[in-house]
Amino acid sequence: MPTSPLIACHDCDLVQQEVPLPVGGVATCVRCGAPLYRSSRFGKSYTLALCFTAAILFVIANLYPIIGIESQGNRHQSTLFGAVQTLWQDDMALMAGLVFVTILLVPAVELALLIWLHLTKHLTSGLAPIALRLIVAMQPWRMVEVFMLGLLVSVVKLSHLAHIVPGIALWCFAALLPLFALLNTAFNPRDLWAAMPLKQ
Ligand SMILES: [Zn+2]
Structure with missing residues (x-):
């Protein structure tokens, strides 16, 4: 028993x-x-709805340009991945790696694992505890907030030199900030641990 x-x-x-x-x-x-x-103040369906909303916004944020810069008749715009590639090509491999991991990879993997954990009927499988440990370990490395702060500072500084056009991705990242904050509140690892059977 x-x-x-x-x-x-x-x-x-x-x-x-x-x-x-x-x-x-x-x-x-x-x-x-x-x-x-x-236990979490929010139910499983609420957390799942937050995850799906964040995932949709995250995909859009990575498909469309973040900002456009217009200067002397030239217009240049870039997606987040494009910015990572530019950093890499400019011999800033460490910075490119940090941006890729903390802004792209970690949030993507975290959202995918959260959705899988809340939808799967296989919490008894050996993969579920690994996924849960991975989510908890990765959360401190999700730095969308830091990215937005840095981006806003850059936009303010560049606005004196060129005309800055906010892209769709910028609004999506801005919307992701309160969503991730809500997700931090709604997601309680203990609730999922409690749903996993004890090893006999
Ligand atoms: Zn006591």
């Missing part, structure tokens, strides 16, 4: 059995009342 996992209270060290929580529920220690763990 499967048993629920055990958890130790951080405050009084009492070991007790975990119980399933409702959406937004908080489990507290039976002895000292300290909070032990909580």
Whole structure:
């Protein structure tokens, strides 16, 4: 017969059995009342809807130009991947690699794994724990916010030298910021760990 996992209270060290929580529920220690763990305030379908919306915006953000620069009758515009290629060709391989990993690769893999984990019926498979660990490990490396900040500073500085035309991708990345913030709040790895069976 499967048993629920055990958890130790951080405050009084009492070991007790975990119980399933409702959406937004908080489990507290039976002895000292300290909070032990909580479930997400949002349901699985809400998290999945956020993931799909973010994924669609992310694809559009990578297909269309971020900004266009008009100067002396010439117009130049670039996608994010185009910017990575330019950095690479200008012998800034480290910068190109950082931008590629933190702005392109990590958010893409994270969103794909999140969608897969929320849709799959195979949480019992060995791949699910690996995917969940990967998501948790990658989250600090998703730097869309830093990218947007740097981009805005560049746009303000360049606006004195040339006419800057914001591209569709810029608006998509701007919309991704609150979406990723909501996703951080909605996604609780513990909820998925709890749905995975214990190894006997
Ligand atoms: Zn306690």
